[in-house]
Amino acid sequence: MSDPSETPRERTVPASPPSRGLIRDLLLAAAGGLAVLILGLLAVSLGWIDGRRERTSPSADAARPVAYFQPPPPSAIPDGPDGDAIRRGEALFMNTPANAAAFTGNSLSCVNCHLDGGRRANASPMWSAWGLYPMFRAKNGRINTMEDRIMGCFTFSMNAQASSSGGPPPAGHDVYRDLQAYMHFLATAAPSGVEMPGGGYPKVAQPAQGFDPVRGARVFAANCALCHGEDGQGRVNANGQPVFPPLWGPQSYNWGAGMARINTAAAFIKTNMPLGQTGRLSDQEAWDVAAFINSHERPKDPRQTGSVEDNARRNHTGGKTYYGQVVNGRLLGGGVR
Ligand code: HEC
Numbered sequence: 001m002s003d004p005s006e007t008p009r010e011r012t013v014p015a016s017p018p019s020r021g022l023i024r025d026l027l028l029a030a031a032g033g034l035a036v037l038i039l040g041l042l043a044v045s046l047g048w049i050d051g052r053r054e055r056t057s058p059s060a061d062a063a064r065p066v067a068y069f070q071p072p073p074p075s076a077i078p079d080g081p082d083g084d085a086i087r088r089g090e091a092l093f094m095n096t097p098a099n100a101a102a103f104t105g106n107s108l109s110c111v112n113c114h115l116d117g118g119r120r121a122n123a124s125p126m127w128s129a130w131g132l133y134p135m136f137r138a139k140n141g142r143i144n145t146m147e148d149r150i151m152g153c154f155t156f157s158m159n160a161q162a163s164s165s166g167g168p169p170p171a172g173h174d175v176y177r178d179l180q181a182y183m184h185f186l187a188t189a190a191p192s193g194v195e196m197p198g199g200g201y202p203k204v205a206q207p208a209q210g211f212d213p214v215r216g217a218r219v220f221a222a223n224c225a226l227c228h229g230e231d232g233q234g235r236v237n238a239n240g241q242p243v244f245p246p247l248w249g250p251q252s253y254n255w256g257a258g259m260a261r262i263n264t265a266a267a268f269i270k271t272n273m274p275l276g277q278t279g280r281l282s283d284q285e286a287w288d289v290a291a292f293i294n295s296h297e298r299p300k301d302p303r304q305t306g307s308v309e310d311n312a313r314r315n316h317t318g319g320k321t322y323y324g325q326v327v328n329g330r331l332l333g334g335g336v337r
């Protein structure tokens, strides 16, 4: 698919610490019984154990530290109706299935891909997104307001077709008001109409060896399975709340999502995974593991009305997705529920 708006933007690659919310979840999960495993992961995440290797990427080596925009702390949320909306928006962002239950068809939350509550640079932060809309998107061929953009996230990343309402929040719904109030708050005093350093996911050029899900399976086993599970289905805590989100299958993002594209997933993964060990993977490993993840079946692309082949021709050209491709003798894209 030749969709420039889905191509992650070029950025430099710094390391950032794990979120406090994550550490809390890890501790909760530890209390739930996975103690040894989880404490080990926590140690790695916090840098108690240095899991890093030499970086091999010349682009990463050339990266200079950038002074990123600092969104205001939660303590700056005002009292009154504005503050109430910001808090509701934050709750929607952090735990979407619980707070937008009627419109969420999987177990993901916005924060799973926009880390630290949409605050973290190079994890497509909301403070950089806010000032870029309205913006033309090739994905739907029109000017998108921020509401349209969020509707897209519900449609694809949150797989709204499998929700109880059968789709994303309708236009004008309070879910959009509250999420936008939160984003607007995060972007307090940020410039408007310019791409900010740390916005989007830093693009990773396709390496010389291309991408290969067989190599990616080895990267996954060594670097990802501990948290996301051997079967990629993630892990829940003692209360059944997701601690590590699923990477494929019925509870993950659908075939139409940006993350289902190998280049976009490679960009996210290279800078942000394994969580707490930014820079551990080479560009090649990031592309290979992205290919591995995205060569598994996931919920159907909601734009598919006819056959997979037909939708592949309309919406999945460009060779950076396995949608409509045959892998291990199986045509991918049919969907799982
Ligand atoms: C499965 C991962 C995933 C989830 C979950 C997800 N997103 Fe996204 N989101 C993406 C990707 C990938 C992009 C494209 C990033 C880019 O442009 O580099 C994106 C882009 C965006 C953008 C535009 C960013 C920009 O700079 O233009 C906004 C706004 C956004 N998401 C909001 C949300 C909200 C709100 C939710 C929850 C309702 C959500 N996302 C859930 C992966 C996700």
Ligand code: HEC
Binding pocket: 019, 022, 041, 045, 108, 111, 112, 113, 115, 116, 219, 220, 223, 224, 225, 226, 227, 228, 243, 244, 245, 246, 247, 252, 253, 259, 265, 268, 269, 273, 274, 275, 276, 281, 289, 290, 293
């Ligand atoms: C230390 C545990 C840990 C490890 C190891 C780890 N992840 Fe993650 N991953 C997470 C957590 C936690 C999130 C959600 C982040 C949040 O909500 O703050 C996440 C989110 C993701 C997401 C976006 C959400 C989704 O479910 O699609 C992808 C994709 C992903 N990880 C891929 C990987 C890959 C590939 C590897 C191995 C290279 C990896 N992760 C290693 C903990 C981990």
